[in-house]
Amino acid sequence: AGEDRVLRVWNRDSRAPAGTIYMDDGPATSLSVRNHRGLTSHADGSVNVWDLDTQRRLYRFKRNEASVWAATFLGSEDRVAAAGHDWMATLWQTGSETTPARVLEGHESAVQAIASDAAGSWLVTGGADRTVKLWRLDDGQLRRSYRNLPDFVSALSFSGESGLFAAGTLDGS
Numbered sequence: 570a571g572e573d574r575v576l577r578v579w580n581r582d583s584r585a586p587a588g589t590i591y592m593d594d595g596p597a598t599s600l601s602v603r604n605h606r607g608l609t610s611h612a613d614g615s616v617n618v619w620d621l622d623t624q625r626r627l628y629r630f631k632r633n634e635a636s637v638w639a640a641t642f643l644g645s646e647d648r649v650a651a652a653g654h655d656w657m658a659t660l661w662q663t664g665s666e667t668t669p670a671r672v673l674e675g676h677e678s679a680v681q682a683i684a685s686d687a688a689g690s691w692l693v694t695g696g697a698d699r700t701v702k703l704w705r706l707d708d709g710q711l712r713r714s715y716r717n718l719p720d721f722v723s724a725l726s727f728s729g730e731s732g733l734f735a736a737g738t739l740d741g742s
Contacts, residue, residue, distance in 0.1 A: 570597035570609060578607075578621050588624040592617070603642040608649055610637035616651045618663065630661045632669055638681045643706065644689015652680035658694045660706070671709045675702055684725035684734060693734050695722025701736045718742070 578588040635655035678697035724737035
């Protein structure tokens with residue numbers, strides 16, 4: 570996904586192009602893939618779920634105009650989470666494009682990174698407030714905060730089913 574507002578799909582085995590998706594919400598600020606679905610977030614506040622086989626949009630979520638910097642699937646193709654410039658993380662289910670399933674509040678600045686474990690039970694968020702927050706998704710409760718990181722949190726990832734996650738900051742830490 571690039572600045573040209575195009576999401577290109579490639580076949581892993583043949584290395585041949587498999588499709589092109591034109592993103593009318595602008596360039597993607599993040600991309601996540603799970604099975605045959607793609608998830609893009611955008612600076613206009615929207616989050617889109619795409620069918621990578623048919624190259625069509627299946628769902629579009631938008632809570633407000635705040636830029637969305639990252640998005641991830643939550644254990645299935647039917648649940649997603651988005652990290653926003655409005656200092657919150659928003660959880661969506663494909664059954665409702667207009668009403669979020671939950672909004673997680675707790676950061677003191679823009680949420681810029683987000684990751685979920687493979688089962689969709691845990692979520693970590695990180696942002697410009699130099700913190701990482703660990704959320705349990707069954708009740709939406711904040712379980713732990715990791716503070717005073719050296720710079721803005723720009724990347725997060727879970728490690729398989731080990732329960733471990735990693736955070737990267739803007740200064741390269």
